Amino acid sequence: MTLKAQPTNPSRRFRFRVPLLVVLALGTQSGCTREFFREWANQDVTEAIFEKSRDPRWRIDLFSVEPPALSRFADPYDPDAPPAPPDDYAAEATSPVPQWPDNRLIIPLEGTGYLDMLDVWQRENEQKAAENEQKTGENAAKPPRRPSGTPRPTTAPTEVEPPVPPASIPSPFGTGGNSGTPLEAIPPNSLPTSPPANPPSGDPKAPQARVKSRDPALRLAAFQQTGIEEPTLTQSPTAPPGLEGPRRPENQPPPIGMDPSPIQSDLSAPLNPRPDLTPEQYRESEEKGDAIAGMLIPDEINFNEAEAAGLPRNSRPYKLTMEQAFRLGLVNARFYQFQLENVYTTSLAVTLQRFAFQPQFYAGLSPLTGTAAGGIPAPNPFNQFLYRTRETGTPISSLNVGTVAGVGKVFNSGGRLLMGFANQVVFNFLGQNSRQPSVQSFLPLTFVQPFLRGGGRAVTLEALTQAERNLLYAVRSFAKFRQEFVVATLVGGTPITNFGSTLQTPGFSGGGNSDPTIGFLNVIQDIQLIENDRKNIAALERLYMIYSELIKGEASGLTQLQVDQVDQSYQQALQTLVNDRTQFRSQLDQFKIQLGMPPDVPLILDRSLAMKFKEVFDGIDDWQRDPKRNLTDLPQYAANLPDLADVNIDGRSVLSVYNTGKDNEDDLEDLLLAAERVTLEHRLDLMNERARLYDAWRQIRVSANALKGIFNVTLTNQFITPPATTNPFAFVDQAKQFSLVLNAELPLVRLNERNQFRATLIGYERQRRSLQAFEDNLKYQIRIDVRNLHQQYLTYEINRKNFTLAVRLKDQAFEQIIAPPQGAAGASGTAQAANAATQTNNLINFQRQLLTQENTLITNWLGYETARLTLYRDLGTLPYDEWEAYRELFPADYGNAGTGGGSRAIRPPGAPRPEEAGQP
Structure with a gap:
């Protein structure tokens, strides 16, 4: 039996082609999801970033542009x-x-x-504070602060209640401690009434040269405050009637300057400064005078940081x-994310330039988007349904x-190749069939190669080269x-002005x-200043309370001028x-905003870094309250101030020029030259600047x-299917079309290009x-x-x-205020008033100078820390990793209020750690 081929059913072919066409039509409208493109990017x-960050000097171990989950700008919703x-x-x-959104936020x-981080x-912090309190027993009485190596006084220093200003000048700022005794409750004779006196000549460092109070009325106030046994008082037998003045102890001669026949004594004598007193009497007088001088120092204030920040005290x-x-x-921090x-x-520009040299495919129903090698090659069959009536x-x-x-495809030489497949299907609904x-199909192939202008690797790869280098610059800049x-x-990143000198700390480059x-440290400085x-x-x-009572005594020589x-x-x-x-x-x-938080977050900063200053300042106050204080102890307090960390540059100590006890100016220039060498080797922005010079040189050839x-x-070659099929x-070799087109042009009109070339040369020189x-x-x-x-x-x-001198000056100035006058017995009241005004002005100035010195120490310390960190940053030797840099600059002694690692050298970026190099 003979088998015959069955004729193809046209209707069946049509039924299969229609769904195919529908699928193709729908495919042009479909695309990948937003998530696909985001993840692809x-x-x-x-x-690309990891390729550019392989160098250990600017390595990036982890990179993600997605916001951290714990940040304020984190987005829990669908990012697409x-x-x-x-x-x-x-x-x-x-x-x-x-647009009508499906979901809208209120x-x-x-x-x-x-905020969860802050809660944790x-x-x-509270748990650590409770453990420390339990270990150290901070609930017990706090001992008086003394400098290291100094024995404690045998008699505990006396603390008096802080004064309260009169009702005429109410203070809106409480001291934070005890409110003190109201002036109405202070007995009229409980405060000193003697006029101030000039200090005697002699060695100010010698304890026997210090002027002590000889005024019994003034000491009486100290006796009532301190509980010291009050001596028996008697009237001066030589005083004229009606001018007896204050009473004095019967076992003590009249004060210096007030005795009609004073005994001239050599106050600078090392052994017996007062021949009219026994050593025991003189020692007792010295201790009582020191107790009076301690009246100027108030109790330790209960400073509340929350209140200082504008928050409720509780x-x-x-x-x-x-x-x-x-x-x-x-x-x-928002700027870090930026x-x-x-x-x-x-990096997005790099991905685009790399894609330009990759094979780029296109497909669709008469697409319009071409490739980097050119547009859609001809023919681009159209799509339409056309109906016309008779x-x-x-x-x-x-x-x-x-x-x-x-x-x-674009080649490195500048050649562009386009290959495609085009198909045109026409249904004639009015035809016989x-x-x-x-159906007719095309296989177009086009290749273009420029040989002079626009050709060669120097021009073709310039955009990709610059994009790749810009990414490297961006990674270094980051x-x-x-x-x-x-x-x-x-x-911080703002200039700090320190008494005429401005320390520039520029922000972000x-x-x-x-x-x-x-x-952080600027805010710590501000809280200590408060x-x-x-x-x-x-x-x-x-001091105001004392003066308000002193002017009530007729013999004090003080007037309302000194109170004012x-x-x-x-x-x-x-x-x-x-x-x-x-x-x-x-x-x-502002610091909250710098950290990316709103300014209304209830926040204060830990003051451990500045705690040594507070301890020294409070210790000075305890020293002034001590009746047995000694001026020779003051340098030990200054020695307890925080030390400054050294900086190591290429094996050279920066502070060794001055901290060896003598100036080594000859080594200064060598140190500066070493710092320059380190800077020129490690600065990342300098590397970028050198690379940009090569960029400018490359542009010369591109513009030329x-x-x-x-x-x-x-070159164009195109195969076409026969129209009968x-x-x-069904492509055949005979049905093809080949063309070769040559384009040539003499460089006659090149004025714009000439100007661009000349500008490129000038840009390179610049x-x-x-x-x-x-x-x-x-x-x-x-x-x-x-x-x-x-x-x-x-x-x-x-x-x-x-700082030591300011404490000494203030201490001696107050002793001069409470000391008796040393002028002649007939000194005029005008002279006494002038002397009182001068001594009062000195005391006020010395009190102001002491505050200034305390603030200056904090400012100098902050200025040094700023200069130290700025030096490391400008050298370029600061580690690129933030946490590594932080631990190098502020090692483990941060818990002990330290701020540096002594003469510890910063490990340059990319250098092996000591343990990796086999060093201890």
């Missing part, structure tokens, strides 16, 4: 289709609403993970240590379906930003930061507190290429000078940094001594 960007934020009511009501979105840290605000603040800044996104967006002249009803697919379409971020978070850069102001106000309150002098200083101290408190609260709010003529060769793939200026400025900046470090170090050491 993340993958390409991450690979986030809900609509709340819109402005007026804007929505007065404009079209083209309030703006804001993450709260950082708050509990940890509130429990979050307390951040420096390490916790730094960790919060890494997670929550810098991450800068690297990401720079009345138009030529009736027609046809459906044209054109599908195209192909690939394009309407179900039988006509590594430098990470170094700057450490410094800005700890010490990348720009674009709208948040403040205050720094506490010093409170102590100064308490001291002036006490004290009152004026008191008001000035109040104004200083108002200013410092406002500055502290403002900078605290545009001066050439044009000679392009275009219905097979879209870049050379820019690099020279950049290197010179780096050298100058690093020299300034070293000099600033030396200046801050020397200023700090000088102020150590000035």
Whole structure:
């Protein structure tokens, strides 16, 4: 039996082709999801960034542009289709609403993970504080502060109640301690009434040369306050009637200067300063006089940091240590996230340029998007349904379906290749065989190669080269930003003016930061200044109370002028507190914004770094309350102030130029040259600047290429299926079309290109000078940094001594106030008043100088820490990793209020750790 081929059923072929066409049509409208494209971009960007960060000097171990989950700007919703934020009511009501969101937020979105971090840290801090209190027994009585190596006094220092200003000048700022005894409750004779006296000549360091009070009435107040047994008093037998004056002890001669026949004694004698007194009597008088001098020092104030920050006294605000603040800044700082996104967006250009040299495919129904090698090659069949009636002249009803697919490729030489497949299917519904379409396919191939202008690797690869190099620059800039971020978070990024000298601490080099850069240590300085102001106000309150009672005595020689002098200083101290408190609260709010938090978060900072200053200042107060204090103890208090950490540059100690007891100016220039060498080797921005000079050089050849003529060769070869067939793939060798096109042009009109070329040459010369200026400025900046470090170090050491002198001057000034006059017995009242005004002014000035010295020490210490961190940052040797840099700058002794690692050298980025190198 013979088998015959069955004819193909056209209707069946049509039934299969229609669904295929529908699928192709729908495929053009479908696409990948948003998540696919986002993840695809993340993958390409991450690979490109890791390729550029392999160098250990700017390595990035982990990169993600997604916001941290605990940050304030974290988004818990779908990142590809986030809900609509709340819109402005007026804007929505007065404009079209083209989009109707499926989900809309009622309030703006804001993450709260950082608050959870603060809660956890708050509990940890409270637990640690409770454990420390249990171990050290802080609930017991606190012993008086004494300098190390100094024996405690045998008699405990006497503390008196702090004074309260009169009702005429009420203080809105309580001292935080005991309120003191009202003036109405103080007996009239309980305070001294003698006029001040000039100090005697002699060695101020010798204890026997200090003028002690000889006024019994003044000592009487101290006896009543301290509980010392009051001696028997008697009238002076030589006093004229009606002018007996205050009574004095019967076993003590009249005060110096008030005896009609005084006994001239040599106060500078080392053994017997008062021949009219036995050694026991003189020693007892000295102790009682010191107890009176301690009346000026108020009780230790109960300083409340929450109240200073504008919060209720009984509130429990979050307390951040420096390490916790730094960790919060890494997670929550907006500008840190901005810098991450800068690297990401720079990398997107690299992915685009790399894609330009990859094979790029296209497919669709008459697609419009071409490739980097060019547009869709001809023919690009169109898609349409056309219907015309008989009345138009030529009736027609046809459906044209054109599908195209192909690939394009750009070569390094500048050649462009386009290959494709095009198919045109036409259904003529008015024909005799309407179900039988006509099919024709094309295989186009086009290759274009420029040989002069626009050809060659120098021009073709320039965009890719620049994009790759820009990404490297961005990665380096981000590594430098990470170094700057450490410094800005700890010490801020604004210039610090310190008594005429300005220490420049520039912020972020990348720009674009709208948040403040205050720094942790600046806020710590402000809170310590407020506490010093409170102590100064308490001291002036006490002095005002004393003077208010002194003017009641007829023999005191004091008038309302001296009380007003004290009152004026008191008001000035109040104004200083108002200013410092406002500055502290403002900078605290700005520091919160710097960390990415709103300014209304109840937050205070841990003061452990400045606690040594507080201990020394409180110890000075205890020393002044001590009736057996000795001026020789003051240098030991100054020695307990925090020491300054050294900086090591290429094996050289920066402070060794001055801290060896003599100036080694000959070594200074060698140190500066070593710092310059280290800077030129490690600065990442200098590496970028040198690379940009090469970029400018490359542009010379690129712009010179545009001066050439044009000679392009275009090759086109196309296969076509015969029109009689219905097979879209029935290509034959005979049905082809080949063309060779040559384009040539002489370089006659090149004025624009000539100008561009000349501008490129000038740009290269400018870049050379820019690099020279950049290197010179780096050298100058690093020299300034070293000099600033030396200046801050020397200023700090000088102020150590000035601090001791300020305490001595204040102590002696008050003793002169309470000492009896040493002038002639007939001295006029005008002379006594002038002397009292002078001594009062001296006491006020010395009290102000002591406050200034305490504040100056804090400012100098902060200035040195700023200069130290700035020097490391400008050297470029600060580790690129933030936590590694933090631990190098502030090692484990942070818990002991230390701020540095002594002469410890910073390990340069990329250098092996000591344990990795086999070192201890």
